Amino acid sequence: xxxxxxxxxxxxxxxxxxxxxxxxxxxxxxxxxxxxxxxxxxxxxxxxxxxxxxxxxxxxxxxxxxxxxxxxxxxxxxxxxxxxxxxxxxxxxxxxxxxxxxxxxxxxxxxxxxxxxxxxxxxxxxxxxxxxxxxxxxxxxxxxxxxxxxxxxxxxxxxxxxxxxxxxxxxxxxxxxxxxxxxxxxxxxxxxxxxxxxxxxxxxxxxxxxxxxxxxxxxxxxxxxxxxxxxxxxxxxxxxxxxxxxxxxxxxxxxxxxxxxxxxxxxxxxxxxxxxxxxxxxxxxxxxxxxxxxxxxxxxxxxxxxxxxxxx
Amino acid sequence: xxxxxxxxxxxxxxxxxxxxxxxxxxxxxxxxxxxxxxxxxxxxxxxxxxxxxxxxxxxxxxxxxxxxxxxxxxxxxxxxxxxxxxxxxxxxxxxxxxxxxxxxxxxxxxxxxxxxxxxxxxxxxxxxxxxxxxxxxxxxxxxxxxxxxxxxxxxxxxxxxxxxxxxxxxxxxxxxxxxxxxxxxxxxxxxxxxxxxxxxxxxxxxxxxxxxxxxxxxxxxxxxxxxxxxxxxxxxxxxxxxxxxxxxxxxxxxxxxxx
Numbered sequence: 001x002x003x004x005x006x007x008x009x010x011x012x013x014x015x016x017x018x019x020x021x022x023x024x025x026x027x028x029x030x031x032x033x034x035x036x037x038x039x040x041x042x043x044x045x046x047x048x049x050x051x052x053x054x055x056x057x058x059x060x061x062x063x064x065x066x067x068x069x070x071x072x073x074x075x076x077x078x079x080x081x082x083x084x085x086x087x088x089x090x091x092x093x094x095x096x097x098x099x100x101x102x103x104x105x106x107x108x109x110x111x112x113x114x115x116x117x118x119x120x121x122x123x124x125x126x127x128x129x130x131x132x133x134x135x136x137x138x139x140x141x142x143x144x145x146x147x148x149x150x151x152x153x154x155x156x157x158x159x160x161x162x163x164x165x166x167x168x169x170x171x172x173x174x175x176x177x178x179x180x181x182x183x184x185x186x187x188x189x190x191x192x193x194x195x196x197x198x199x200x201x202x203x204x205x206x207x208x209x210x211x212x213x214x215x216x217x218x219x220x221x222x223x224x225x226x227x228x229x230x231x232x233x234x235x236x237x238x239x240x241x242x243x244x245x246x247x248x249x250x251x252x253x254x255x256x257x258x259x260x261x262x263x264x265x266x267x268x269x270x271x272x273x274x275x276x277x278x279x280x281x282x283x284x285x286x287x288x289x290x291x292x293x294x295x296x297x298x299x300x301x302x303x304x305x306x307x308x309x310x311x312x
Numbered sequence: 313x314x315x316x317x318x319x320x321x322x323x324x325x326x327x328x329x330x331x332x333x334x335x336x337x338x339x340x341x342x343x344x345x346x347x348x349x350x351x352x353x354x355x356x357x358x359x360x361x362x363x364x365x366x367x368x369x370x371x372x373x374x375x376x377x378x379x380x381x382x383x384x385x386x387x388x389x390x391x392x393x394x395x396x397x398x399x400x401x402x403x404x405x406x407x408x409x410x411x412x413x414x415x416x417x418x419x420x421x422x423x424x425x426x427x428x429x430x431x432x433x434x435x436x437x438x439x440x441x442x443x444x445x446x447x448x449x450x451x452x453x454x455x456x457x458x459x460x461x462x463x464x465x466x467x468x469x470x471x472x473x474x475x476x477x478x479x480x481x482x483x484x485x486x487x488x489x490x491x492x493x494x495x496x497x498x499x500x501x502x503x504x505x506x507x508x509x510x511x512x513x514x515x516x517x518x519x520x521x522x523x524x525x526x527x528x529x530x531x532x533x534x535x536x537x538x539x540x541x542x543x544x545x546x547x548x549x550x551x552x553x554x555x556x557x558x559x560x561x562x563x564x565x566x567x568x569x570x571x
Binding site: 004007008010014032035036083118119150151152153154175176179180182183184186210212213214216217219220223224226229256259263266267270271 | 355356359360363364366367371374375377378379382513518544547548550551552554555557558560562563569570571
């Protein structure tokens with residue numbers, strides 16, 4: 001196996017900087033981290049200085065993802081030797097136990113951390129992840145709610161809770177969690193879009209209107225969010241097709257849907273896909289006549305398929 | 313007013329050494345204060361309360377991005393007359409006076425030792441060493457009242473009050489080098505005397521628990537006043553006023569491998 005540095009012709013500094021970039025932007029590309037990190041640790045440990053400890057942590061978590069127990073164990077040993085009483089290292093030891101599915105031992109370890117320091121959020125979150133790994137989602141939800149009662153500001157936790165609620169099909173509560181996230185990150189178009197999708201799934205005229213508004217907001221924040229554009233089209237056309245709306249609302253929504261269609265065609269024209277444009281417009285025109293139709297989704301699926309083939 | 317010509321040796325052997333001494337003493341004070349700092353352990357309640365306050369503030373500022381119903385739901389949760397969070401939660405108010413709370417006492421002692429004591433000692437030493445001559449002249453005219461204060465050791469009745477002795481030069485330095493300290497040691501450094509004296513003057517018992525109750529009350533009032541102006545009222549019109557900007561959507565290059 002040739003090493004990374006030979007394969008890509010990079011120096012150890014570039015490898016270290018790449019690892020830092022992945023660390024800061026929270027990437028989860030564990031196999032790549034293991035490849036780059038392992039070589040950095042084995043070949044260039046002396047040159048890294050104090051950076052090596054955080055690299056050990058990063059590589060260890062990635063190794064657990066790839067079930068490289070040998071690498072994880074050696075990283076953990078180094079960290080234990082350097083930081084014997086650290087809570088952070090204890091949490092890593094707990095994560096290794098979780099990876100080996102020794103959940104009781106891991107729980108005992110996290111409890112001992114919490115006894116020492118009740119404000120330690122990392123240990124609490126790991127305990128909740130254990131519940132999730134064991135499939136006990138209702139207990140996980142309960143524990144996560146208690147956690148959030150005390151640490152209201154933890155955005156990662158709110159997002160996790162919204163995911164758990166979506167899995168349980170409790171869309172109202174998932175929407176609540178996403179609202180918290182939208183408030184703390186008003187310029188993040190992805191939260192707006194996810195909120196809109198949850199509202200769309202809940203169904204009902206009010207929720208569809210909210211969904212349409214939030215799809216529009218997501219588009220306003222990021223003009224290139226295709227998913228939001230399709231969502232805008234779908235929610236507008238459903239409202240327009242609903243029998244209970246007034247004529248004015250129907251007219252407005254038909255206008256919105258038409259605008260969305262034109263934008264979608266424009267996007268496909270950018271990619272020089274005339275077939276795609278035709279199919280899209282065909283599918284969309286069919287769907288405006290019949291709501292909840294599978295034809296629209298089928299048309300969209302074909303378009304995406306062609307699109308995908310074109311990319312590769 | 314007679315112009316005095318000072319010996320240039322004064323500049324070399326008095327003015328500059330005093331500057332150096334003050335500066336170095338300040339740096340040493342900063343490191344000593346770091347060494348003597350005691351760990352501040354936060355309780356779970358304090359962490360939780362600070363986050364709740366942040367959430368309430370976020371609700372006030374960004375509440376316009378969520379639907380009206382959700383905003384009202386949260387406002388009700390916080391401010392409800394009977395069991396709203398801010399109404400219901402009363403934290404135990406124990407103002408840590410220096411006598412009862414031992415950790416505060418030791419903190420105050422350490423603060424005094426590291427800051428006030430060296431200043432007095434060094435000021436006295438400088439006064440004793442560099443006495444009997446005029447050191448420098450302040451650029452603005454002063455009244456005669458300042459003479460005994462600034463000209464400690466010079467017994468000349470007719471000398472202008474603008475000419476000062478080395479002790480006053482030392483005090484000038486202590487306050488003047490503050491900005492140098494923040495440049496070199498970063499903000500919030502232990503050598504910043506005037507900040508510490510300000511803190512001591514503003515209230516020796518800045519009780520955190522009482523602060524929490526007051527903070528809750530302030531948040532309650534602020535939240536009561538906030539209204540919900542939905543930012544998404546006309547979002548479709550805004551969005552559809554012009555075509556979408558789709559530039560950069562399809563990148564020509566696909567990333568190959570890691571680097």
